[in-house]
Amino acid sequence: MNCKTSRLLIFLILFAGSTFPTFAQKTLSSLNQTLRYSRYSRLSLKVIPIKVSETSYKLQLQVEKIEENPVFNTFSFTYSILDSYEEEILSDNTIILTSDDLKYDTDRHWVFEKTIDIPETTETSIALFTALDTRQGDEYYYSTDIKSSFVFDTPSFGAYYANYVGFDQNYLNAGESLLFQSNDGPTLHGFYYPINLEVPYPPMETKPAAVPRELEVIDEGDFLENVPKSFDKIGYYFIQSDTSASTGLVLKTTHEAFPKVKDWDEMVDMVTYISTRKEHEDLKSAEDKKKALDMYWLSLTKNADTAKELIREYFRQVEFANLLFTDFKEGWKTDKGMVYIVMGPPEEVNFYLDREVWSYGGTNESSRIRFTFARVKNILSPHYYTLNRSRAYQPVWFKNISIWRSGKMAF
Structure with a gap:
């Protein structure tokens, strides 16, 4: 059986309703895109649209290889062009990508390029890129608006690495x-x-x-x-x-160390999310920032080994926030980055045209905690979000900060 036939059979099995995840009766807004923000993802997907003409767009469908030495044939790649976040995703509007479609295969990336046509009268058009890990059925998604009420226009140029x-x-x-x-x-x-x-x-x-x-x-x-x-x-x-x-x-x-922390001054800035105002002011005014930070972490846990583990976990969260959420602000300074650092990776992520919703915990719908990030039209970024703030978050927020400060947070 050749590669194309094998991949086609995998795709048909998905639509037939096997034990693998399936697109049947699914819309973009119903997809759980939590693997997009997971600390244990094997791949990272990206769609970069470039405007060729008023009706033509080139899509760069990029796969960053996070897993060491991944094998192309262990994944099944598809893409869809949708007219809304509520449009049903079917085999009719889903296109399979094979190794013959690869534009580049480098040490760090698999890259596909596809040119699509969108009528000028179309108000909303979204590209959805999907990768199925056929070993355990994990599905990775990345979606981006090509045209929508939140996109001023699509750039007619692209930025590239040297290759x-x-x-x-x-x-x-x-x-x-x-x-x-x-x-x-x-x-x-x-x-x-x-x-x-x-x-x-x-x-x-x-x-x-x-x-x-x-x-x-x-x-x-x-x-x-x-x-x-x-x-x-x-x-x-x-x-x-x-x-x-x-x-x-x-x-x-x-700075050159980013997404990691550069120096003690930056470390002091970053602990603001789990510090009291007095603690943070004392750290900022300390002459010897390293000594002050050492005492700060030890005072939280009362145990040197636990303090070391707490430092490692906290700044690992900062690093992931920087990797995932940097826009014109460092990722740790964004609303998403703040929630990600304190609450951990969301258990469920859903995208809609005007918002993104993260869900945590709970045994049923009424006990789940949801953070809603409202999408804001912004000339600098078509994907700029701000958190809908509420005093109702206070109990769970302080609870998670207490867990952090006791050194018991684990993701």
Whole structure:
């Protein structure tokens, strides 16, 4: 049996209703996308749309290989183009991808590229990329709006690593370079924002977050496509092919250690989520930050070994938050990053056009805790979310902080 036949049979079995997860009667909003944020995922999926014309789009369907030496044939890949988050996902609107469809196969990525047509009159169009791990039936999903009420427009250019694989990270370490290719060429335009954004308020704080009165922006001018472009300063850049348009690519630049912690000062900033105000103020004012932090962790657990494990777990959560949620803010400073660090990876994740919902715990629907992140239309990112805050979160939030401080948190 050849590879194509084998993969087709796997796909048909799924739709026939075997013991594997199935698309039958499923919509994008009903899919549990928790593996997207799992600390134990074998793959990471990304869809990068590039506008070719008013009706044509190139999709870069990228698979980052997290598992060591993964075998392509142990996964089944498909993609769908949907008109809404409620459209039923069927075999008729799902396309199988085989090894013959691979554009690139590198040490870190499998990359597919597909060009699709979307009529100008279509208001909403979503690309869904799926990978089925045929060994245990795990399904990985990644969806992105190509057109919707939350997307100003899709960029007509792409950012690439030196090997022309699409740039699929949420950040770039300052001093590194990318290549850009545009359908409009031969130059693109860059703006630099040297802003350091604040840590978010906790979920039960309902007053509006502080907003900077002035946002400094530096016009970096034009730069050439197909020539490595270095981004040397920490902050974020906004790249456009047309400065009069409402679309572009935001690129967060970070220190060289990111997504890990750089120094003791940054460590002090990051423990704010599980500290009292007095503890945090004392840490920030301490002359010897390392000594103060050592005493802080030990005072929480009263045990050196437990303190070491607590430090390891906490900053592992910070690292994952940075990897997963960085946009024009560091991931740990976003609302999603804050909830992820304190509450751990969500047990259920559902996407809708206007929101994303995370669910935790509970033996039934009434006892589950849900965090709803409202989608906000933002020129810098079509996937910008803010937490719907409520005082009702206070008991579970303080409970989880207490578990952290006792050194008993485990994911």
